[in-house]
Amino acid sequence: MNQQHPSPEANRMAEKHTTLSLTQELAQLDERLVSLIAARTNLLSRAAASRRAKNLGITDPNQEKVLWQVWRDSSKGDNLEPQILKKIFHLTNNLSYARVEKNTSNDKPLCLYPRRKPVNIDLSAPRDQILRSMMFFLGATNPAPLTVAPFQGNDISLELINALNLCGFNLTFQNRECSTQPVSSWSLDNKIIYAGQSKFHFYLLLCLALGQVTRAKFTGSTKLKIHDVRPVQDLLPKLGARLTIVEPHSNGVPVRVESSGQLPDSIFIPEGISRKFILALAVAATTFKSGLTIRLHESYVGSKLLRKGLVFLQQYIPELQYEGTGIIIPPAPMNLNLSSVDIPVDPLMSLHLLALPFFVDGNVVLHGKWPEYVPHLQDIMDILHEFGLRINVGADQISSRMGNRPKQLSIDLTYCQEYLPLVLAMAMGLRGKCAITLDTSREDVEHAQDMLENLGAGYSIEPGLLQVGIPAAAQANKKSGESPWQSPGPYWTLAGALISFTHPGLCMSNADNITSAWPWFWKIFMNLPDPQNFINPPRSEEKEDETRDDKPKRKRIRISTD
Structure with missing residues (x-):
């Protein structure tokens, strides 16, 4: 009987296969x-965009x-857990x-490619989204x-305004003002409430329903669809309510x-309960x-988050008590005893x-x-002072200019690590x-590494310490800019804009993730150094025969398809 020997090519393939570790094989599969x-x-985005264009x-x-x-059908015989596979399907x-x-x-x-000209900015500061929603x-x-x-x-504010109006409230906005009028009654019963993209808004509307006999359905954006509401689901029976997740194999909205x-x-x-739910419950409990x-x-x-929100609430409801592990909300109704309010920045x-100076x-x-x-706001202010930035806080405005610039620094972000994108840019x-x-086990440090590697910047990292400004490896420089940097969130987008002053030509995808919270940002950035000259006043302040060119006189941002 003739024995068939494997070909030389097959031997090389087998040898190459056996030299790979399991991790290397997994890495190739994952790629x-x-x-x-x-x-x-x-492909699926094209189909979804086509439906949206037809108002579907x-x-x-x-x-x-x-x-x-x-x-x-494809997974039959592969012993894959159907429920987990269905979740992966929905996530993709x-x-x-x-x-x-x-x-x-x-x-x-x-x-x-921003121009490096001294800025002269005089604008209204962006307001705190959570406090504004409250x-x-x-x-x-x-x-x-x-x-x-x-x-x-x-977008985030308008989603809440629309949802509250659907419940029977009366909120209107014009000329950069939002006004509320008292209503005789309101209800969420038999309503389908779209909570948008904000987890806090979803919980706020959900908790509003707890004070009345209500049957309602809540929907939301993709962000809420992948949000796990099961911890809150387990808690709601203690508040006299029941939450049912509508879609099988899902842990988020839509819910009844x-x-x-x-x-x-x-x-x-x-x-293990979301802090946004706790704050929303405290706010809704005022009803x-x-x-x-x-x-x-x-x-x-x-x-x-709880300290910020509850101390703000106490300013307008002095009877509310908050200390450590206890919150006491007095019985409704409550009267704010004010006719207008300016939300803190x-x-x-x-x-x-x-930080632009x-x-x-x-x-x-x-x-x-x-x-x-x-909490810990003074910590970041002290750090920015070490960078040479001189910030002056007045009664109704904040100003900044540059002092003496240090050559190198050693700073501690342990208690204010949410400012890592800004500090990394500086x-x-x-x-x-x-x-x-800083705490190097947090996810934001991984985001920092992704950005640094994309830019080919020199850095080193060890437990509890990130160092930047060190010589970069030749291989890192070679990989720099090979592909756009994927901004993981709004504050990283802001940081990327600042970094473009020291790394002109920085390309980022997902750069519009800031617009839902701060739609003015890119208009401000594109019209530096004096963006206030390109931002229109409210309509009531405009003259009928006056026209203003909102376009920048010189292009600052280039759209690249490379």
């Missing part, structure tokens, strides 16, 4: 998998049914739906009219909520006839404008009230090394 997911996302929903149940049947679909919801295109990155809610339920001004409209209106006098919030006492697990004691967004000199003046109760503007002490 192909990501490529296939990207191609699938592009971006999802097509029949299409999803056909595609899921392919997944199910949501990659496409999220792209269409944001109106983004993956083949058009923004390439930034005041919209308080104004809507208030027995007297209330005006929130200035109101810088954005049934509430009895029978609330306890007190509730204990265990560990509960008997009030509510909230007892918190000790893990919530250091929450920056958002320090995280504002500081990205106030560090990169190009000049002066920045932002109008608005600086917050007094944001660290890259130093001529020397910058050592940053």
